[in-house]
Amino acid sequence: MEFRTLGNLALLVDRRDITPTAPKQRQALALITLRAGQRVSMPMLIDEIWGGLAPRTAMTALQTYVGQIRRAMAEATGSTVKAVAAERLITDGNSYLLNVGEGEWDKPLFERLVQDSREAFARDDAAEAERLLRRGLSQWHGRPLANVRAGRLIAPHIQRLVELHLGARTLLVDAMLRMGRTQEAVEEARELVTEHPYHELVHAQLMRALYSSGRRAAALEVYQQLRNHMKDTLGISPSPTINTLHHVLLQDEPDEQFLALSGVAS
Structure with a gap:
C-alpha cells in the first residue's frame, strides 16, 4: 500500500x-x-x-x-x-x-533523504547531498494535498510541507554553489524567486549565485528589485541579513570570509 x-x-x-x-x-x-x-x-x-x-x-x-x-x-x-x-x-x-509501514508513505521518505543530505553537507560532500536531495524532491508531484479541502487541522500540515519543500530546494542551490555549478544554481534560484517573491532567503541565494557567476551588477539588481517590491507592497525594508549581503557585494573587494560563510566564495 x-x-x-x-x-x-x-x-x-x-x-x-x-x-x-x-x-x-x-x-x-x-x-x-x-x-x-x-x-x-x-x-x-x-x-x-x-x-x-x-x-x-x-x-x-x-x-x-x-x-x-x-x-x-x-x-x-x-x-x-x-x-x-x-x-x-x-x-x-x-x-x-x-498503521503505515516503512517506505509506504512519501513524506517520511522525503524527510529522511533531506536529513541525510544535511549530514552529507556536514561532511563537505556536496555531490552526495545533491544526489539525496534530487531523490527526495522526486517524491513531489505538485502542491501538497492539492485535491483536499484543507480545514483548520490540515492547513498547518500543508504549510509545513510547503516549507520543507522550499528548504530542500534552497539546500539544492547551496549544493550546486558548493560544487561551482553556478549557472544551474542561478536557474534554480530564479525559479524560487518567481515562486516566492517576498522570501528574502531565496533572493539572497540568487544574489550569491549571480555573484559567483561573475555577475555582480545583476546580483545588486536583485536586491534593488526586492527592496522596491517590499517597500511598495508591504511598506517595509529587507532584513539586516540581506542588507549586509548587499553592502558586502557593493564593495570593490568584498569580504571573502563573509562570502564563504554565505556559500559564495570558491
Whole structure:
C-alpha cells in the first residue's frame, strides 16, 4: 500500500489508485494519514471536515466514510474489512489510528533523504547531498494535498510541507554553489524567486549565485528589485541579513570570509 501526500492525496495498491473520490472522505483520509501512527479522535475529524457547522449526523457520516475507506482497502488487497480494521485502520476508543509501514508513505521518505543530505553537507560532500536531495524532491508531484479541502487541522500540515519543500530546494542551490555549478544554481534560484517573491532567503541565494557567476551588477539588481517590491507592497525594508549581503557585494573587494560563510566564495 502506498500513501502519497506530496502532491494530490493518493492511496495506491499495486499502482491501482483507490483514493476516495468523495471530498469529505478524502479529507478524513488526509488527516488520518498526516497523523499516521497517532490517534485521531472523531471530534478532531468532525472539526476538520465540518468546522463549527457539523450536522447532528456528523458522527454517523464519519463512521460511514471510514467504513468506505476500509472497504476500498480490503477489496484492493484481497483482505476483509474486519482485517483492515484490526491491522491497518484501527478504531481505538473514539479515535482512529492508521498503521503505515516503512517506505509506504512519501513524506517520511522525503524527510529522511533531506536529513541525510544535511549530514552529507556536514561532511563537505556536496555531490552526495545533491544526489539525496534530487531523490527526495522526486517524491513531489505538485502542491501538497492539492485535491483536499484543507480545514483548520490540515492547513498547518500543508504549510509545513510547503516549507520543507522550499528548504530542500534552497539546500539544492547551496549544493550546486558548493560544487561551482553556478549557472544551474542561478536557474534554480530564479525559479524560487518567481515562486516566492517576498522570501528574502531565496533572493539572497540568487544574489550569491549571480555573484559567483561573475555577475555582480545583476546580483545588486536583485536586491534593488526586492527592496522596491517590499517597500511598495508591504511598506517595509529587507532584513539586516540581506542588507549586509548587499553592502558586502557593493564593495570593490568584498569580504571573502563573509562570502564563504554565505556559500559564495570558491
